[in-house]
Amino acid sequence: MDVTKEMVVSETMMAVRLHAFGGPDVLRYEEAPRPAIGPGEVLVRVHAVGINPPDLYLRDGYRTMPPEWQPHPAFPIIIGTDVSGVVVAMADDVAGFAVGDEVFAMVRFPEDLMKGSDAYAQYVRVSAKELAHKPVGIDHIHAGAAPMSLLTAWQFLIDLGHDAPNPFQSFRHEPVPLAGKTVVVNGAGGGVGHLLVQLAKWQGAHVIAVASGENAALMRDLHVDRFVDYNKEAAEKVIQDADLVVDAVGGANMERFLRVLKPGGALFLVNPLGFTGHDEARERGIIVSSTQVRSNGPQLQEAGRLLEQGTVRVVVDSHYPLAEAALAHMRAARRGIQGKIVLRW
Template identity: 70%
Template structure:
């Protein structure tokens, strides 16, 4: 096996044009790790934030960069080698993972490459019923939906609040998902539906057909319909789009309900939420191979589906990032590795 591989590396922060497809050293599996030959790698918002140097964050939160770095967390591929003290995986197994997140949040988890080393605890067998493209689109977005709505699955510190996030029972409840057409949103819709909820999906009109097909009971085109039309209709709102004015969703939640913020930065409605008796909570998704093994069963039998917005060859990662920056993504963008 060659000691050199192809990868997409950063030598400086900036726009999509700073992503360079070039030779890089091929990693080797250390104790407790599995070397994966990558077939596909999914794009996620943290990839874009890191490429840009997290300039939207306060200066003290911005990374101290060590270049070159390789972005990306989500992979699907085949086991190429197994390190010492690894059980449960063998050379040739098809696997998928979210790699070392958020541990490598500020330095890249090295998924945009032909090979990546993955801690065995973060790895799961790829569901046989889906291909590598769909599997690479799943990990971060589906783990986010799972850890918000089903099981947190860890006791790591919560960077957004002083208390751990706690999912709530959804059976028979009404769940509103904002940003329902996006990578996390379309999976939140399906997880909530699987948990027995009535689901209201909020997105632009282009996403209606997909979201109804995925199980949404009601669709709201936010470009034509005011949220005031569903005043106090939801038990739980999951805000997956982020941005300004997230406080407006408080008016859609019943007394004693919950507002879950996938990206809470900029939310300023805590006092109003307290007056309304609404719990506001957030969490940061964490790698978890055990949870990927569980959700793999739902992917395998079609209970949950990963919508693919577009695919790009690994060498065209810059074009993929350009597409991601344009917004109005339907599902996931995935890089295909030859």
């Protein structure tokens, strides 16, 4: 098809590819074909890539899932979803963007969940529907860190933005009013958690942040109303009568947060797998809800205005050259991460 102005010449690029599933050592920095764009798509020269948990799960082959659910892609594949960069080419049916625009996006998620969305690369093709202009005043590293975490927080707390079937429950996730309410965020120092905190504050909530003590200074900077260090005290023993708990951690014993909530409250689970407290929640009239984040350019554009205004900021734990993706994944597997890890050109 016809393509507008194009700034790129080479038909190849550098990328981080998988030829098999495994640990960080399977991430290979090598030459790969440059992607070709189709109708409605934009080619982005990548400046930064945010690392998210699905990157690690896919690299590992989702080996904790039942065998019938595990992916079987045609190798080699390129993983990653979150990018910030510059438009270098567009299909002729794309409007609202121009060659040279600085943009960011979460690419084809969850559509390419099991085969990779091609973000760990020098160039990536992106649907214009998933693309947003990069917020003015923040660099590519911070913009690249934002999309999945920011959209997750936005779709949980502000606006779901779609009517796709919910893979975690039979009903549609619905955000609840936050102004004047008491909101508890568990995992408040993490990539999603620190954005949940800021969006809840922006909406006028009284925010209680639960995280390790290493995050105390960050939580003060984010103006939380109360900080609970889970290494010193159990949230379910020191917090009462909250209106909403958002658990951004998951894992064992999520049911404990039901004790924190007043009757009629809500418990939002970013990772609901393993939650067993539905009967207790029903008895107390507590809504338990989850959803899966989905790519959405208009939502990212709207949320990006908060980054542009400084109302919300993305915390970057560390950043690595793309060629050192294996080291970045090793860092991502350790505890004590504050905010996001980013790959850069």
